[in-house]
Amino acid sequence: MVERLRTASSPLRRLFGFVAHRRRDMALVLAVVLVSGVAETAPIAIAKVFVEQVLIGQGEAGGDDLGVLFVKGGQALLDAVGSATEDTRIAALVLTLLLLLVVGVVGAFASYARIYLGRRLSAAVVSDLRSAFVRQIMALPLSFYGRRKTGDLISRFANDIQLTYRGVSLVLLVALPQPVVIVGAACAALWLNARLALASFLLLPVLAALAVLVGRRIRKRSAKSLASLGDSLEAMSQTLSGLRVIKAFQAEEEALGRFERVNHRWFRRQVAVGTSKATARAVLELVYAITLVGVMGLGGYLVIEGTWGLNAGTFLSFLLALATMYRPIRRLGRAYGEIQEAGSAAGRIFEVLDAPGEPQDRPSAEDIGPIREGLRFDRVSFSYEDGDDGPVDVLHEVSFDVPAGKTVALVGPSGAGKSTLADLILRFHSPRAGRILVDGVPLDTIRRESFLRQVAVVEQSPFLFNATVRENIAYGRPDVTQEDIERAARLAHIHEDILGLPDGYDTILGERGETLSGGQRQRITIARAILKGASLLLLDEATSSLDSASERAVQAALEELLKGRTALVIAHRMSTIEHADHIVVLEGGRVVEQGSPEILLKQGGLFAHLYELGQGS
Ligand SMILES: Nc1ncnc2c1ncn2[C@@H]1O[C@H](COP(=O)(O)OP(=O)(O)OP(=O)(O)O)[C@@H](O)[C@H]1O
Ligand SMILES: [Mg+2]
Secondary structure, eight states: OOOOOOOSSOHHHHHHHHHHHSHHHHHHHHHHHHHHHHHHHHHHHHHHHIIIIIIIOOHHHHSOHHHHHHHHHHHHHHHHTTOOOOOHHHHHHHHHHHHHHHHHHHHHHHHHHHHHHHHHHHHHHHHHHHHHHHHHHHHSOHHHHHHSOHHHHHHIIIIIHHHHHHHHHHIIIIITHHHHHHHHHHHHHHHHOHHHHHHHTTTHHHHHHHHHHHHHHHHHHHHHHHHHHHHHHHHHHHHHHTHHHHHHTTOHHHHHHHHHHHHHHHHHHHHHHHHHHHHHHHHHHHHHHHHHHHHHHHHHHHHHHTOTTOOHHHHHHHHHHHHHHHHHHHHHHHHHHHHHHHHHHHHHHHHHHHSOOSOOOOTTOBOOOSOSSEEEEEEEEEOSSOBTTBOOOSEEEEEEEEETTOEEEEEOSTTSSHHHHHHHHTTSSOOSEEEEEETTEEGGGBOHHHHHTTEEEEOSSOOOOSSBHHHHHTTTOTTOOHHHHHHHHHHTTOHHHHHTSTTGGGOBOOTTOTTSOHHHHHHHHHHHHHHHTOSEEEEEOOSSOOOHHHHHHHHHHHHHHHTTSEEEEEOOSHHHHHHOSEEEEEETTEEEEEEOHHHHHHHTSHHHHHHHHHHHO
């Protein structure tokens, strides 16, 4: 169902490409990350001085360079404000407090900037990703959707992109800044006591190796869980769109059962993700606990013995350094699982973004104006995806003409390939063999956009957007005036009906135009086609029959639409067929008869048979 597209680089790396693309923001984030990293590690050094110079009072003689610097600095500071002191402890205390305050304030601002910038950057990246996704949805050929389910795509759009957002912000807010603090604190620990520091780092490689292992698991498992979520969304959307059928056929239990099955699969897979994440956390905490016990034991012993040049003050600072180092490691560990999950989610998004889009126009493709000569099918064959026993033609060597200004009716039994043929004209698919010529020019050498501007379509099942009547009629034509819209509506015999709606032209139509009758919906889509004013008309008549009043209104609307246009009509109504200039009868993907309605009737073939059936009903 979901084919995997292998890409050269990992999704996370590609995601980071989106981030790095915004250079200025990224540079700002990095700068702020450095500042807040320094602000977070500086207190270790200050604490060391505090213990040695303030609490113990080693003084200038007994202290190290940093301690002496603090004492001198403190004295100079007090001197400057006119309250000189000989007491080295007071001097050191004053400077320590002042520096702590400065570091605190700088840290607070840096935190603000880091979180604000990080969040903004991740939101920007993710909104870029969303736009790219929606653009891609429209760029993908329709054949893509034959293989993929709507629910799955919605799930990718809604859920996976949201997970990606969380991942990107965690990378920016945690994975990026914390290593700065870790390195800073590790340096401090090394500076305080190199041998003890190295001993306490012993378990770090084990931690890293385990993280990689567990991370891979989390990625795999969350990919499965996300796919399940897509399935359950699909089940949900099926339920929604089939609600009328479900209720009428009292199939609630069955629909629920179907949903529960996918829902339960998601549950199991999500629990599996949880297990991996919990393992990762537990390992982290365990390593931390073991390290702490080891360091406390070793450090305590060393302080008692007085070896390795370790005194109580240094050891206290060392513990602070270690705690400062492990806090970000734990945060990283917590973020790690989420980031791996985001990696899976990003992979599913890139899968859609990487799918090949609609074939590009050839560089030599030409523009085309209004249809002058007409449309010609020249031995066109087409098959949907190759089946198990090779391609099965849905259309086989179909040839006929639609002369300019004429109406050609395409008739034939259900499944004959009529809608497929219309899709070929719209370039939703390309013929497997043969050519479609527009004014003598092969369709695939005409710029798609310029050709489609010449075509107006009325689909078999009228689709209305969840928007006002006005917007539905003016769809794709944002520049038209109210007069234009009303003229089209009058011609389509829907104007009076619209005035009868609660808000007239401003009435919002339900998701599927639920507030309108079938005939009214058809006439709205006819008004839409009239307004487009295209020279070529593709009309796939609805198969559903309407009551005679509605039928007459639709018929009148259609006559207006067909006036003076080149039209290919997939006809089901007898009146449309009678008015056509030429009939093409399609059966099993082949043209079996064609000619004027009178001649075909006389021949007494399939058309005459279908016609009789139509008359009878
Ligand atoms: N997306 C698709 N993938 C595979 N096969 C398809 C697809 N769409 C249609 N078909 C098959 O192609 C054949 C022609 O279908 P088409 O929709 O063109 O028939 P039609 O003549 O428009 O029928 P109707 O009068 O019922 O609308 C049918 O056998 C159908 O099963
Ligand atoms: Mg059809």
